[in-house]
Amino acid sequence: MAGLMHIYTGDGKGKTTAATGLAVRAKGRGKRVLFVQFLKDGNSGEVAMLRQMGIEVRGLEKVGFVWNMTEAEKQQTMELQNQMMQTVCNECEKELWDVVILDEIMAAVQTGLLDEALADKLITGKPENLELVLTGRSAPQKWMDIAHYVTEMKAVKHPFDVNISAREGIEY
Numbered sequence: 001m002a003g004l005m006h007i008y009t010g011d012g013k014g015k016t017t018a019a020t021g022l023a024v025r026a027k028g029r030g031k032r033v034l035f036v037q038f039l040k041d042g043n044s045g046e047v048a049m050l051r052q053m054g055i056e057v058r059g060l061e062k063v064g065f066v067w068n069m070t071e072a073e074k075q076q077t078m079e080l081q082n083q084m085m086q087t088v089c090n091e092c093e094k095e096l097w098d099v100v101i102l103d104e105i106m107a108a109v110q111t112g113l114l115d116e117a118l119a120d121k122l123i124t125g126k127p128e129n130l131e132l133v134l135t136g137r138s139a140p141q142k143w144m145d146i147a148h149y150v151t152e153m154k155a156v157k158h159p160f161d162v163n164i165s166a167r168e169g170i171e172y
Contacts, residue, residue: 003098003131004148005123009106009139012153013171019101019135020046026131027053031098036088038081038108039063044172058084066111078113085114089122092130099131106136 006022008015023033035050037059050057060080069077092100102122108114123143126132134143144150166172 003126003129005126005146006131006133006149006151007139007144007147008133008135008151008153009137009144010152010154011137012155013158014153015135015137016044016046016103018151018153019103019133020050022133023050023055023099023101024053026099027055031131032096033099033101034058034088034091034097035101036084036103038102038104038114039066039077039111040104045169058088060084066113074113078115081108081114082118085118085122089118092122092127095127095129097130099133101133102135104136105134106139108136109140110136110138 006019008018019035023035027033033055035055035057037044037047037057040059041061041063042057042059047057047059060077063077066074088100088102091097100122102119105114105119109116109119123132123134123146134147139150160166
């Protein structure tokens, strides 16, 4: 059966959580799953559990908030993320994965820290059997037009609005 493309977008909580759930479900059915995190340092609670289940998780070792980065840090982050994305593209062409999740790919492209043409290469040229999942706020319309599933997480109320900080094990 042909693989489809999913997008989890919007300003609400739950995009990465939904992708994580799909990764767990796919792995539980014997699928080869790759979970790639952009603009994250691998410190979220789900990463250790995904790895424990045999899911390949990739990301950068050190990533700060974009607005706090120097130009040199932005350049280095962009180079490392582009290398990571190129590796993913190469592996997908070789059909090494059944499911690939590109977590926070929208933010990486929107901040200029991932080459959009490189992302488009995989998204528009997705191998037929690959299930591809993209997460992040403000999904580009061109990607939503291609996707088979588009789910928008809408923030109605959030603790951050009343100065409650992100909590370990809940938000990260």
